[in-house]
Structure formats: structure tokens, C-alpha cells
């Protein structure tokens with residue numbers, strides 16, 4: 001049975017999983033969970049994703065949620081298909097991958113996704129204006145951390161070394177939302193900008209942009 005991805009085509013977390021499914025050439029069907037209509041609060045959805053978030057997958061009856069866990073599962077299930085080595089197997093290389101994945105989760109995602117929420121999502125979905133002080137604080141933290149990224153990426157091509165891993169791919173959806181949220185943090189750091197360009201030029205992201213468009 002073909003893997004089913006339950007999520008919202010515009011949500012960064014759903015898109016993160018789709019990037020990896022395309023990278024790994026794993027066929028899948030997207031079943032839209034309409035966040036604007038609150039479908040993620042339905043009893044059926046909450047039974048699968050108890051935190052009432054998207055996405056989750058159904059892989060022949062195996063239910064899994066948390067976008068990064070899903071990506072790891074896909075890479076481990078299909079190590080020899082599509083892009084290879086997205087989780088390195090050598091212990092030191094794997095440890096460096098985990099370090100980079102942890103950096104993304106601790107030092108990038110809270111600020112980048114937080115800013116995207118505050119500027120782009122909150123006003124649209126809650127009717128509340130974004131709070132300039134909150135945005136300024138998120139941007140300040142992001143800039144401080146991206147200064148460190150800039151140093152790391154001046155010495156190596158990707159966040160855990162010279163080969164791409166899931167840790168790099170995890171960044172794509174929030175990174176892409178930053179300019180629209182009013183941040184220049186990426187474009188003003190040449191190595192960070194080079195890295196994001198490299199990631200977003202991959203066919204997997206282009207396919208997400210083609211296939212995961214807002215419905216008219």
C-alpha cells in the first residue's frame with residue numbers, strides 16, 4: 001500500500017516530510033488536513049496525532065508523527081533508494097549528523113518558525129496583529145545563531161560536513177519563509193545564503209513547490 005502523508009500542503013512540517021519522500025523517491029499520497037477548518041482537532045486525527053498537529057504518516061498501518069522522526073524513518077527504511085547517506089552510518093559521521101540535527105531544532109527552528117508564525121500565520125489565522133517586540137527578539141536570536149552558522153558554513157559545505165544530511169534538509173521550509181516574514185538574516189550572510197540556495201535548488205524542494213500549492 002502506498003504511504004499516506006496526512007498534513008497541510010502549506011505547513012512547513014508537512015513540507016519537510018515531503019522533501020524527504022521526494023529525495024528518497026518514495027511514492028506517497030497526500031491527504032489534506034485543513035488547518036483553517038480545524039480538521040486537526042477531529043477525534044480521528046487526534047487518535048493518530050494526539051497533539052493535534054500535522055503531519056503524520058500511515059505506512060501500511062504504521063502510524064508515525066513528528067516530522068523529523070518521520071524523515072529519519074524514511075531514510076532508515078529506504079537506505080539504498082534515492083539520495084543516499086542522509087543519515088551517515090559511520091559512528092562519528094552519524095554523531096556529527098545528530099549534532100547538526102540538534103542545532104536545527106535548538107538554534108534555528110524556534111526562532112525561524114516562531115518569526116514565521118508571529119508575522120505570517122498569527123495575523124491570518126487568529127486575527128491578532130503580530131507583536132513587534134516578539135518579532136524583534138526572535139530575529140535577534142536568529143541573527144546571533146546564524147552568525148555561528150556562517151562560521152561553520154565557511155569551512156564546510158553542509159552543517160555536519162561536506163555531505164548533505166537530513167539535518168540540512170530539515171531547515172528548508174522555515175528558511176524559505178524568513179524573507180516573507182521580513183528577515184534578511186540569510187541573504188546578509190554569504191555562506192548561509194550559498195547553503196540555502198544549494199538546498200532550495202534541489203529537485204525535491206522544486207517538486208514540493210509545484211505539488212504543494214494553495215488550492216484556488
Ligand SMILES: N[C@@H](CCC(=O)N[C@@H](CS)C(=O)NCC(=O)O)C(=O)O
Nearest residue numbers: 011012013052053054055066067068
Ligand atoms: N514538532 C512537530 C510540530 C508539528 C506542528 O507544529 N505542526 C504545525 C504545522 S507546521 C501545526 O499542526 N499547526 C497547527 C496548530 O498548531 O494548530 C513536527 O515536527 O511534526
